[in-house]
Amino acid sequence: MNPEQGLILYGPPASGKDTVTTALTGLHAKYAQFARLKVGSGKSTGYRMGTAEQLHELEAAGNLVYANTMYGNTYVIDRPGIDAAFAAGVPVVHLGQIDGIRALVDGYPANWSVVLLWCPREVTEQRSAGRGDSDTAARLAAWDATREDLDAHPGTTWDLTVDTTAAAPQDVARLIDQLLAQRAGAASA
Secondary structure, eight states: OOOOEEEEEEOSTTSSHHHHHHHHHHHOTTEEEOOOEEESSSOOTTSEEEOHHHHHHHHHTTOEEEEEEETTEEEEEEHHHHHHHHHHSEEEEEESOHHHHHHHHHHSOSEEEEEEEEOOHHHHHHHHHHTTOSOHHHHHHHHHHHHHHHHHOTTOOOSEEEETTTSOHHHHHHHHHHHHHHHHHHHHO
């Protein structure tokens, strides 16, 4: 059996997860960013906004794959959402926690490729300010937390690691697309 392919992009804020995902969707329509369920307030673009009651219902039904709290909100990867994303193509899941990667890979069987997108802290600060974020300080704290997360999990392996200050988003998208094509070929062999 050849399980469905999924893609996890891991990295600190402003490391290029959105930009690379946009380049991937421009490369092939099969790629689509997974819209996590967001319980809270603030930016709603790219999320499925939900309620605390929905979160409790997902948890009670065993459909909560992973949840984390950041920026005063709860972000959820849910089984029905991932099911729908796989039905539409290749989901691209953005994560900033290694525990989230492990929860998704272990909790939702698929042929997951995991890509580390990285940029220095000062680049996160410049990109965040450049895109008009009102919470750049919180994003820098999240960058610090991502660095600590990496340091705390030295055995984590990546299918691909990219410094997004050294590679154009379209080039990164092509590398990822090639990676998934190679993994699909290996899985079907």
